Amino acid sequence: MTxxxxxxxxxxxxxxxxxNAIAGGGTFLTFGxxxxxxxxPISANATSSIVQxxxxxxxxxAYWDEISKRWRSALVLAVVSVIGSIGGSLWLLSLDNPSFRQIVPWLLAAATAIFAAGPWLTPKTTIERSxxxxxxxxxxxLTSIYGGFFGAGMGIMMLAVLGVTTGGSxxxxxxxxxxxxxxxxAVAIVVFVSGxxxxxxxxxxxxxAGALGGYAGVWMARRVPQTVLRWCVVAVGVALTVYYFVTG
Known part of the structure; x- marks a missing residue:
């Protein structure tokens, strides 16, 4: 490397x-x-999983107190997350780089749209269901399959799905x-490392560098509006989408 x-x-x-510490979307930056x-692209995607x-x-x-009270109620979701991630990451490894490269712009376009819509997708209901x-x-x-396969925008997607299906604060x-x-x-990383x-x-x-950035994000959160950072990430996502569509 130079x-x-x-x-x-x-x-x-x-x-x-x-x-990631402020608005999410760090995968766009590392993948780009x-x-x-x-x-x-396959290696860039796999390496981004490790970096994140x-x-x-x-x-x-940071949410350990909340998780320690409720983890038993989410055991089934944990199991399907592992299974879905295995399926998604193995699906990625079954492709070659040219095939994956043709899919990437569509994945980036979808992930960018989901990330941009994040404030509207964030659940507002406090009614908690099973x-x-x-x-x-x-x-x-389905979300975990996507997360194992690609991952960009997974957090916003998961938050939206959980909000609709389970509710809660x-x-x-x-x-x-x-x-x-x-x-x-973790499952995707094991598969990618093995592959x-x-x-x-x-x-x-x-x-x-990411660890330092996460620490600095707390400082930045007090000085840089979250909206500004969100739209900077969206701009990166759009640029990457255009780049892959043009060069693909």
């Missing part, structure tokens, strides 16, 4: 951690940076989403 590439990846990792660095993982862990720990209803199980299974839903996201990401598609040198550059 110095320029290292700086690009480090910056992407840093800002990925920061925007690795694309510019010449990493094949520490953020899922810290988010889960987390193990057929609707919530099916919805979470925002913090309850966010805690549940974080717990399930860490399972989906040998992770770009480790690039991951080693971005992981500590």
């Amino acid at each position: 110095i320029t590439t290292i700086l690009l990846l480090a910056a992407a990792g840093f800002f990925s951690g920061a925007v 940076a690795m694309t510019l660095a010449g990493i094949p 993982f520490p953020g899922y862990v810290t988010s889960t720990l 987390a193990n209803s057929p609707a919530s199980v099916i919805g979470q299974f 925002y913090h309850h839903l966010n805690a549940l989403k974080n717990m399930l996201a860490i399972l989906i990401a 040998g598609v992770v770009a480790w040198p690039q991951a080693i550059v971005m992981i500590p």
Whole structure:
């Protein structure tokens, strides 16, 4: 890697951690940076999962009190999340890079639209229903397949699905989403590492940068409006979508 590439990846990792701490959407930045660095799309996608993982862990720990009270009610969702993530990540590995590259612009377009619509998709109901209803199980299974396969926009998608199917306060839903996201990401990482598609040198550059960015995100949250960061991420998503449509 050149110095320029290292700086690009480090910056992407840093800002990925920061925007995840504030608004979410860090996958767009890491996937985009690795694309510019010449990493094949399957490897860039797999490596992004590893780079984002520490953020899922810290988010889960931040909601530990909420999770510790409710985890038993979400065991079925946890099981289907693992199964769905296995299916999605194995599906990714079954493709070659040219095939996946043709799908990427459509995935990016959908993920960007979901992320942009995030404020309207965020559930506002406080009426809590069973987390193990057929609707919530099916919805979470489909979301986890997507999360294992691609992952960008997964958090917003999961929050919306859980809000519609289970209800509850925002913090309850966010805690549940974080717990399930860490399972989906962990399973996908095991599959991707076993499949040998992770770009480790690039991951080693971005992981500590992402950790620093996550810490800095708390400072930025007090000074930069969340709307500004959200639309910056949307702009990156649009640019990546156009890039893949034009070059595909």
